[in-house]
Amino acid sequence: MPDATNRRILLRSRPVGEPGEENFALDEAPVPEPGEGQFLGRTVYLSLDPYMRGRMAAGRSYASPAEVGQPMVGATVGQVARSRHPDYHEGDFVLGYWGWQEFGLSDGTGVRKLDPRMGPLSYALGVLGMPGMTAYVALLDIGRPSAGETVVVSAASGAVGSVVGQIAKIKGCRAVGVAGSDAKCRFVVEELGLDACLNYKTQDLDRGLADACPDGVDIYYDNVGGKVLAAVMGHLNRGARIPLVGLISQYNATGPTPGPDLMPLLVNRALVQGFIVSDHPDREADFLRDVSGWLKEGKIKYREAIVEGLENSPRAFLGLFQGENFGKLIVRVGPDPTRSGD
Amino acid sequence: MPDATNRRILLRSRPVGEPGEENFALDEAPVPEPGEGQFLGRTVYLSLDPYMRGRMAAGRSYASPAEVGQPMVGATVGQVARSRHPDYHEGDFVLGYWGWQEFGLSDGTGVRKLDPRMGPLSYALGVLGMPGMTAYVALLDIGRPSAGETVVVSAASGAVGSVVGQIAKIKGCRAVGVAGSDAKCRFVVEELGLDACLNYKTQDLDRGLADACPDGVDIYYDNVGGKVLAAVMGHLNRGARIPLVGLISQYNATGPTPGPDLMPLLVNRALVQGFIVSDHPDREADFLRDVSGWLKEGKIKYREAIVEGLENSPRAFLGLFQGENFGKLIVRVGPDPTRSGD
Numbered sequence: 067m068p069d070a071t072n073r074r075i076l077l078r079s080r081p082v083g084e085p086g087e088e089n090f091a092l093d094e095a096p097v098p099e100p101g102e103g104q105f106l107g108r109t110v111y112l113s114l115d116p117y118m119r120g121r122m123a124a125g126r127s128y129a130s131p132a133e134v135g136q137p138m139v140g141a142t143v144g145q146v147a148r149s150r151h152p153d154y155h156e157g158d159f160v161l162g163y164w165g166w167q168e169f170g171l172s173d174g175t176g177v178r179k180l181d182p183r184m185g186p187l188s189y190a191l192g193v194l195g196m197p198g199m200t201a202y203v204a205l206l207d208i209g210r211p212s213a214g215e216t217v218v219v220s221a222a223s224g225a226v227g228s229v230v231g232q233i234a235k236i237k238g239c240r241a242v243g244v245a246g247s248d249a250k251c252r253f254v255v256e257e258l259g260l261d262a263c264l265n266y267k268t269q270d271l272d273r274g275l276a277d278a279c280p281d282g283v284d285i286y287y288d289n290v291g292g293k294v295l296a297a298v299m300g301h302l303n304r305g306a307r308i309p310l311v312g313l314i315s316q317y318n319a320t321g322p323t324p325g326p327d328l329m330p331l332l333v334n335r336a337l338v339q340g341f342i343v344s345d346h347p348d349r350e351a352d353f354l355r356d357v358s359g360w361l362k363e364g365k366i367k368y369r370e371a372i373v374e375g376l377e378n379s380p381r382a383f384l385g386l387f388q389g390e391n392f393g394k395l396i397v398r399v400g401p402d403p404t405r406s407g408d
Numbered sequence: 409m410p411d412a413t414n415r416r417i418l419l420r421s422r423p424v425g426e427p428g429e430e431n432f433a434l435d436e437a438p439v440p441e442p443g444e445g446q447f448l449g450r451t452v453y454l455s456l457d458p459y460m461r462g463r464m465a466a467g468r469s470y471a472s473p474a475e476v477g478q479p480m481v482g483a484t485v486g487q488v489a490r491s492r493h494p495d496y497h498e499g500d501f502v503l504g505y506w507g508w509q510e511f512g513l514s515d516g517t518g519v520r521k522l523d524p525r526m527g528p529l530s531y532a533l534g535v536l537g538m539p540g541m542t543a544y545v546a547l548l549d550i551g552r553p554s555a556g557e558t559v560v561v562s563a564a565s566g567a568v569g570s571v572v573g574q575i576a577k578i579k580g581c582r583a584v585g586v587a588g589s590d591a592k593c594r595f596v597v598e599e600l601g602l603d604a605c606l607n608y609k610t611q612d613l614d615r616g617l618a619d620a621c622p623d624g625v626d627i628y629y630d631n632v633g634g635k636v637l638a639a640v641m642g643h644l645n646r647g648a649r650i651p652l653v654g655l656i657s658q659y660n661a662t663g664p665t666p667g668p669d670l671m672p673l674l675v676n677r678a679l680v681q682g683f684i685v686s687d688h689p690d691r692e693a694d695f696l697r698d699v700s701g702w703l704k705e706g707k708i709k710y711r712e713a714i715v716e717g718l719e720n721s722p723r724a725f726l727g728l729f730q731g732e733n734f735g736k737l738i739v740r741v742g743p744d745p746t747r748s749g750d
Contacts, residue, residue: 296664310673316671322669323671326664327664327666327667328652328655329658331682332654335687336682337680338679338680339673340670340674340675340676340677340678340679342674
């Protein structure tokens with residue numbers, strides 16, 4: 067190994083309400099040795115995602131929490147540095163889940179080998195990974211878009227929302243984004259090709275939705291909950307579908323957060339359905355085929371926000387809850403041998 | 409005609425918040441004459457249902473409102489008194505929609521002929537009518553009960569809820585009711601055969617649900633919204649389904665009513681879907697076959713609360729919002745020739 071120490075970001079304490087840098091600790095430990103049936107992965111990219119807020123808490127989310135004193139959990143793209151696993155060999159590129167650290171062990175569970183000729187390695191954490199698949203499956207399977215319908219998506223410039231809006235366009239829908247700055251809204255309309263985008267921080271959402279969705283809303287792909295959801299509820303068409311994929315507006319709440327008035331659901335016979343992408347491994351092949359095809363055809367554009375250095379992960383993660391991110395948030399933890407500059 | 413005047417209950421004014429008797433007016437008008445293609449119905453039974461609160465308002469519901477100065481709308485069972493319609497003859501028993509009055513005209517739209525040998529005429533307003541079909545279709549098509557699952561139903565002693573709970577039992581589910589008095593709860597358990605019933609006015613719902621639903625809640629058939637819905641949300645199983653059929657707790661609200669925290673929907677990948685029975689005429693034949701069969705076999709029991717006299721309709725209707733009703737609320741407006749006492 068070129069480096070005998072493994073820098074890690076530990077969960078130091080569980081946050082109450084909004085997390086802060088004090089909930090994380092940078093730590094150095096020896097690089098671990100793979101046991102029989104394991105490999106050692108060297109982290110190239112670490113994914114930062116809103117769902118990780120749930121892992122910092124002891125309960126209330128849909129997966130096991132991170133343990134205090136242990137590295138934060140998360141998806142990683144890396145290279146096999148040493149292996150005692152029959153299927154993984156030194157130098158292989160893999161998508162894994164060894165978390166916020168420079169090196170991690172894996173027994174291969176949930177690991178996918180990556181072919182660098184298919185595109186940048188980091189895409190496996192975004193448009194060709196969990197966020198892209200979340201966009202694809204929840205929009206198509208819960209939203210069931212038909213040509214001519216109107217789709218609204220919140221966090222429209224984000225890792226999930228940006229893919230949702232573009233798939234909605236591919237499916238022949240009117241697509242309207244909601245985002246948190248004028249720059250993001252310009253990106254959503256000018257780069258991603260959505261029909262309109264509302265800035266929820268500065269615009270009257272009710273009036274904006276009335277203008278942007280003259281035929282009402284058939285599908286609302288919700289990543290945020292809160293006031294955006296409440297506003298969209300006033301514009302639902304009969305039979306509307308709401309994939310409920312994220313509630314980032316309330317992830318830092320310390321108690322139950324009241325939801326929107328449900329009367330519009332009843333009146334419009336509308337549907338709200340919670341969605342977690344890990345329930346749908348059967349859709350992965352369809353997703354990879356379709357979205358990689360759309361990427362190659364230029365029908366889907368993809369933007370990353372790459373932060374340099376593991377030590378900057380906590381600050382970048384906290385920015386997700388301030389709406390600071392613009393594109394898929396990725397940390398470059400170590401050199402990427404597939405890029406000429408690294 | 410034995411009587412040349414037609415007593416009617418008019419919508420005198422639209423309520424703001426809770427309706428009162430002052431929103432209704434008793435009126436006398438000449439009995440109308442059927443035109444070509446119409447028949448005149450004499451009302452035997454009038455149905456009183458919570459949805460009528462929506463018809464008293466100018467908007468915000470899913471059907472056209474009643475007009476101020478006109479009779480309140482509603483389903484009726486009656487007898488054809490005079491006819492210029494080729495399909496309806498004097499003496500025929502029919503389910504119609506001529507509203508809160510002793511006589512009404514119909515062109516046959518939505519009318520169904522009734523065979524008094526099939527059961528009491530009034531059942532066409534309840535267990536074999538709109539409320540029963542609402543119970544049947546929303547439970548089976550949105551709830552999709554499987555044997556061994558747990559079903560919770562609110563307003564469990566009411567016209568819809570009492571049928572929901574009994575169908576849940578027929579389908580092999582554990583069935584738990586929520587109702588507003590100990591007497592109703594005894595009826596739900598002892599007469600209808602549900603496994604348990606919670607009194608939402610006196611019991612801690614969260615603790616009661618934990619006790620009554622040791623395996624969690626797979627289906628919550630919601631007639632009420634509000635605090636019962638909020639409590640059940642804390643007990644949902646993964647993949648739970650919530651047919652949203654009524655929100656009686658907020659029908660008298662003057663503005664938007666906050667809903668429950670939606671986090672449990674996301675965490676449990678649960679579904680909420682609004683339901684209006686009039687969207688599903690294709691299910692009527694299945695419903696009539698199954699529920700009339702279960703009635704004959706004694707698997708479904710049915711209780712009516714029959715109020716005597718059209719003039720008592722407003723007070724009886726207002727009692728629905730106080731939880732005063734116990735069984736399907738029906739007004740006997742005129743004599744029922746199929747009953748020996750009338």
